[in-house]
Amino acid sequence: MRKFILTLTVLGALSPFLTNAQSYPNQPIKLIIPFAAGGPSDALARGFTPKLSENLGQPIILENKPGAGANLAAEFVANSKADGYTLFLMMVGTQAINETLYKKLNYNVVKDFSPISLVASSSLMLVANPSVPVKSVAELIAFDKANPGKVSFGSSGAGTPLHLAGELFNTQAGTNILHVPYKGAAPALTDVLGGQIQTAIVGTPAALPYVKSGKLTGLGVTSLKRSSNAPEIPAISETLPKFEVELVYAIVAPANTPKAIVDKLNSQLVSVLNNPDIKSQLNSRGFDVVTSTPNQLGEYIKSEVAKWAPIVRKSGITAE
Template identity: 45%
Template sequence: MSASRPQLPRRAFGLAALAATLALGSAVPAQAQGAYPNKVITIVVPFAAGGTTDILARVVGQYLGPELGQQVVVDNRAGAGGNIGGQLVARAAPDGYTLFMGTVGTHAINQSLYKKMPFDPIKDFAPISRVANVPNLLVANPQQPFKTVPELIAYAKANPGKINFGSAGNGSSIHLSGELFKSMTGVAMQHVPYKGSAPAVTDLLGNQIAIMFDNMPSSIQHVRSGKLRPIAVTTAKRSPELPDVPAIGEFVPGYEATSWFGLLAPAKTPPEVIAKIDAALFKVLNNPEVMKKLSEQGADPVVETPEQFAAFIRAETAKWGKVVKESGASVD
């Protein structure tokens, strides 16, 4: 982790809270406590393999398995901006064996974009912890004629509708980052949704689409290799991983769009099971190897209690609902 990257946030209640959380299982018979986990645990990723959600889930799963003493596998269920995977987990047995790598899209944006949701992001899930905050990165195919945000805006205004921007799907944070950019700059660009970030990046590399507001982990290696041109990051400040790449807000005052990812279980999952996963995830996200892997991908690891994550989701839902309304973005 770079020296300039902020330290991993401490839980509000520290070790005392962790002990209290684990104590929830004290009233459960020892045999019942020892029963979980006794089989493979699945983390459902609501986007295609190779994208940021998938990358983060696989890193977490790799280290979470040994902490829980069982294998953790990733199941990609892409489609409908993450709603297909979300519906699957919302309807899964609340036993701790089916978990969900939720995103700002599935749990804060989609309910404002879709007229009909197949699940309730608040009522149908039990939050465990956020895993990471991730900047989005505005990248372009090197064959495109613009290299900076002002040049992109000027080109888009001179050629309305000519620029196609790809996304991980309708309603994803990548999509909404582009819609917010359009609304704040007055440019006309064509949105091209994909079933996940990876296939969109493939077409971007092939110059089938011009730009993407992609999550940094799925594009940063292509930027470092020179296969994609970095234009700007979508956070308020520059990223420590790409310090020479400006923030969009340096040219479009007030622009900011950050993605986040977190682990959730189906609602009504027993508190003692949530506590056990939470304690294991706490160790994983404080593991220096994990922190380094996430940092190298441009992600900032985050640790919080289930209660803090639940409050964060409610706040993000209100924030992005306003953004969706003001931007005019819609899926249905």
């Protein structure tokens, strides 16, 4: 009898969660985007959320919360109610880097979120001004070693994935290409076009028109394999094995979101992302669809924190 009463007590305690999960969603869902409207994250979200909203039967409201290197949005979601109505479009590399880059964070990227699924990836491209006498990654490495201190690369800012992609390149190639930080990828692209800097690491979609027009030399993409958006450009890994840096996006919820809600979101999200029309639309915007189970995403986030920690420490940069 005591066991029976205990079972009823446990079921009674769980019943609100079970009911909520079964009726989910019954109100609009907010998707928090950590960057300003009009950027790549915004374009990605607008590419798949209308169909996801249709499938879930509730509006999905996009809310941009830029600031503090994406930490403002991350902290907001981490502290939100774990009911499935506040989600986070996470750029995994950025949040993984921030774990080491910032001396103090009010959240932990591994512990304070419930992973739902990977969403998409987008490669970066290492480009050079045509005045630099190199046509490949191997030639750039040789040129830098023959001209120490004369080659620079621009990025979107200190501590960003674009900056640390360059630091990873230096580490693996044994080069010492000097970093020039900019306030965004656009001014870095402008200066490499103008010859103020020799090379830059920028998003593949942004670089591609200039490479195709001959205004820049595309040396390599940072994805492990050639990008479907630029198959004619070699992967840097063809010269530096295992070199890989991608802008990887995922959907997460606050920690302790009920498993039934996580599973429902995962199922619906994966279904939407694998829709041929959605895939084609996202591909035209420079994204490759990538999906996962919640557990796979959780392990990937852990691996990214471990990957970037030594690179951040070696770079010597910190942020408050």
